[in-house]
Amino acid sequence: MKKDFFNVLSVQEFIQKLHSFTPLQANTVSIEKVDGCVLATDIIAEEDLPLASxxxxxxxxxxxxxxxxxxxxxxxxxxxxxxxxxxxxxxxxxxxxxxxxxxxxxxxxxxxxxxxxxxxxxxxxxxxxxxxxxxxxxxxxxLKGEDATTGKPALTAGTRIRPQEVGMLAALGIQEIPVYSSPRVGIISTGDELIPIDEKPVVGQVRDVNSYTLAACARRAGATATTYGLVEDKLDSLKEALENALAENDVVFLSGGSSVGVRDLTVGAIEQIEGAELINHGVAISPGKPLILAKCGNKAIWGLPGQIASAQVVMFVLGMPFLRYLSGDTNAFDQSRWPSKQAELSRNVASKPGREDYVRVTVTEKDGKNIAIPVLGKSGLLKTMLQADGVARINADSEGIYEGTVVDVLFF
Amino acid sequence: MKKDFFNVLSVQEFIQKLHSFTPLQANTVSIEKVDGCVLATDIIAEEDLPLASxxxxxxxxxxxxxxxxxxxxxxxxxxxxxxxxxxxxxxxxxxxxxxxxxxxxxxxxxxxxxxxxxxxxxxxxxxxxxxxxxxxxxxxxxLKGEDATTGKPALTAGTRIRPQEVGMLAALGIQEIPVYSSPRVGIISTGDELIPIDEKPVVGQVRDVNSYTLAACARRAGATATTYGLVEDKLDSLKEALENALAENDVVFLSGGSSVGVRDLTVGAIEQIEGAELINHGVAISPGKPLILAKCGNKAIWGLPGQIASAQVVMFVLGMPFLRYLSGDTNAFDQSRWPSKQAELSRNVASKPGREDYVRVTVTEKDGKNIAIPVLGKSGLLKTMLQADGVARINADSEGIYEGTVVDVLFF
Known part of the structure; x- marks a missing residue:
């Protein structure tokens, strides 16, 4: 185990590493299920639309x-x-x-x-x-051909399909559509204090929250999610679970206990998997800094923090966009395209320069203005995530944001 | 047939009529599938979270x-x-x-x-x-009990479930969750110029675009959608198709030819259905004014315009929120909660006072500002919908919006 492998990348550098993975192969999806997918090839019109003026x-x-x-x-x-x-x-x-x-x-x-x-x-x-x-x-x-012209692309590769694109496909009579595959995601939780959700905890035990939350996040990003349950905090068990999940999926998210020991174990298990290469350990993002990324062929292993709020924020800011990227969305990491709302910050928020902070906020309207109120509280609690409507980003080059500054609240 | 039944309601009045329908009954959904549903009852904690400090x-x-x-x-x-x-x-x-x-x-x-x-x-x-x-x-x-306290609600009825609420349910060990049912939606297209999408059109024929687009919209609103195909522009055929769809669904969307004759036929067919009551014909919205709404028990029939752009905008502004309302979302019609982005209008846009206009726009960034550029073009074309990122609302009391005004672009 290399305890010294901790190389904090900027978020932009980390996203560059993610671009070393290639979008998944194309398959075809029926028109009833194609909404939300990304076109893998141009769609060529076989006749003019309209057929006549x-x-x-x-x-x-x-x-x-x-x-x-x-x-x-x-x-x-x-x-x-x-x-x-x-x-x-x-x-x-x-x-x-x-x-x-x-x-x-x-x-x-x-x-x-x-x-x-x-x-x-x-x-x-x-x-x-x-x-x-x-x-x-x-x-x-x-005019004849104004919507689409015979032999020319009516929709271009890379387009994310919305209901109106479904309409264009129907208009052209195309029922099986070539799109990038949806990622298959495997989810593993580790931490010896965790128990399955159908068991009753005693003091010192906590039910496995991350498996369900992260699966919901993956599904929101268009992926299919399989949970592999709880794995012991042991090198062999972790290695075996990772290998199984990796064989059946394109991406594996492992969320592991919050201690440095568990993270070392994750790194150790990854290093024992044949063909796996540790890409990075550490990203300048708060919460979520101890993020681990590894590559095995074109398959990805993510080691997420165990704290639920940290795990979910990392999933939202980097994991879900990565899944969308794998399914062909070239703008997946462009936060300016995410559902967001502008709001004035209700108080000063400090931040350490050199890292991107994602501050959980609620948004309320006051005197016709949207106000973003930071959610304070311990990040080990679920409560702060339940209260939050979304997150406001504080850039890495900033020491914080003053009260009254307009921020983009990214909804989750 | 009452040709004179055309009573243009304001959008707010129309939404009030929609509130005469009641949200669907509760059922239970497994924790793997509950994301996006709305809680039908409070979720009471059976133990403290955390169990100890x-x-x-x-x-x-x-x-x-x-x-x-x-x-x-x-x-x-x-x-x-x-x-x-x-x-x-x-x-x-x-x-x-x-x-x-x-x-x-x-x-x-x-x-x-x-x-x-x-x-x-x-x-x-x-x-x-x-x-x-x-x-x-x-x-x-x-602290012990800081996230949830034994015997008290940890989540309240009416909450729309996100990944973090899924996490709270997992933390409490709740695997079957009481939520409002998702609406079952039936979709019918009518118009004698229409052909099924697997047929080759000749001049004068158009493939059935609306069935597929509207089904995609309904699914985006969390509903299950069944398409009933094409129905002849005849009173008996329409009545029979409506009856069938109504028997199997909570809501039926019928999109019909653009001529007044077809709309009269829809009204006529509705009037012949036992227990059906015409609620309204005409809403002060552009596009989409000739919207028909009928009620049959707690089931709804919507007569949408046949023009694809009009049908889809009405679906987006009123139909999809109605489906979310039926599935328990009390804020379904509150546009301030929809994914949106503020942008400066690139040119003056005129509007008739007395109606809400939804102007299709694209959003681009220029000199660090978001600019909303109205999409011009004929509303019978698919192209205008494909180009648009979303719509900007011009309120009913306004004659238009000047260039440079900041508008909310609602994404679709």
Missing amino acids: RSCMDGYAINASNIFGASEANPAYLESVGDIDIEKPASFTLQDGECAGIVTGGILPDGADAVVMVEHTESLGAGTIEIRKSLAPYENVM | RSCMDGYAINASNIFGASEANPAYLESVGDIDIEKPASFTLQDGECAGIVTGGILPDGADAVVMVEHTESLGAGTIEIRKSLAPYENVM
Whole structure:
């Protein structure tokens, strides 16, 4: 065991190390389950969307040049040659001086290039339509191919799929979608004072909180999570548990007792696993500094602190983004894209320069302003996490933040 | 059919109508799947958490009164009577003048009420410990019952469960959790120009985008979604499809062609369903004004616009919050709690007073500021939704927002 392997990286340096892992391989996912996944390849349109130019309004299809200059004071008059059925393209071609009734979604007939809204027209009888507005070509028209063009990418690789992207896939008739795989995550807890949650603790024992909390975090990041239960604080047991979890997963999170001894044990167990390489031990982040990272092929082992608040904050700030990164999200670590709210800090908060502090806060509204109130209390308690709405970051180059400063509260 | 039943409610009035539905009944969900659910009852602790007072630090357990006034210049000297095992409470009681070695998480022995950090001590040999700091009672100690007290609620009904609440449930050994049920949602599309997504469209036909997009939205709101496919634009077919979907679900979303005729058909079909009552037709929201709401017992029928952008914005602003409300979230409609980001509007945006406008925007960073750029384009296209990061609300009492105004962008 190398007790001296403690090399505190900055958060940015640590994230660089995480980028030495590559996103997972692609597989296909059905359209019903694809929301939230990241596209592994471009999606090429096999036909134009829309297939033909369609009206955005109820009104009359016209050729814009026929009504240039038309106004309330100087209306144009066109002859209506019929109404266009929404299901079928018109059987006729518009000639100069002609128009045709059209509803929203209706296909523009040949010869038409714009649609005048019914509000700007009046039917004078005998097929004559008065038009009191001029239009530019293509006005109120969804052009053929405007949403997607045959043979061109309609969605590009790396796009995280939302309901609207699901809609585009449906529009193109694509039911099996190539996406990056979701990470399979294994979770292990160690600490001899821990007992399974279905047992009754006696004084000195604590139920295994981390397995369940970290599994919930992993699932929120889109991963599948398997808990491997509690493992004894012994080198052989830890090594065996890590090997098992590593065989079945892409990432293993081990949260271990808070003492230096347990952390040394984790490092020792990792060093005994064939092909495993210790990447780092120590990150300049509070809470969470004694974080361990190891690599075994493209699989990752994380040694998280045992204190629940520390373990969860590290998971939120680095672990969950890493899982998203593995599933193809190139912006996974960009905190400016996370759900957040700006709020004024209610009091001064001190911080040690050289480390990123994540201060748990609650957010309340006062006099129309959002106020972030730091949650004080011992970080071994669950309470501080339950009370917090999220965390505010104090950058590594800062000694703290003054009361009244506007901070981004990252919600968890 | 009542063509004249079109009564435009304000968004607030509409939300009041939605509150006439009651949240779904409770059921129990296993701890592995409970994240995101809302507690239906208080969770009462069956034992104290922590079970006994525990140390937050590595150091020495002491009685604070023994070292009052201790400092660098004036240290106190105590006799160490041993080290406390993390798994077991100490077998001894601290007497005046005594201390005991303790690690983080260790149980305080009787007679101790605080822990001095190892950094503020020095072992002088022969069991004598020099202590260079005074402490208040309970300093560096997690008190027995501080996280949860036997017989008292540890979590209260109405709490939406996050990973940290999962942790509290694990800590209490609660594996089956009483939560409000997730809504079962049925989704129907109508419009004779629509075809199933596995068919190839000809000019005039469009694949069924709404079923898939709306199902993804419903699932994001924690619901289970069943799609019932395409239904003919006919009264009998619509009525039958609605009845089927209603029998199997708590909420039915029907998205229908964009023409007034189809909406009238929806209203007509609803009126023919036994026990169904039309609540409203028309909400002062853009896009989405022709929204239909009906009630059948505690089940809801929503008639959404057929235009995909309108349907999705209504789903986002009202439908998804309604599903969360049904699953017990009392703050479901409070937009200030949604993932959002503040950004400066890049240009003036006009709006009709009397309606809430939801303007699709992209958010980019420029000179360290977030800029919200309205997405222009025809709302019948998917493109505008694909480009948008979210929506900015223009309140009903406003005629628009000027360039440079800071808006909340609600992410979708």
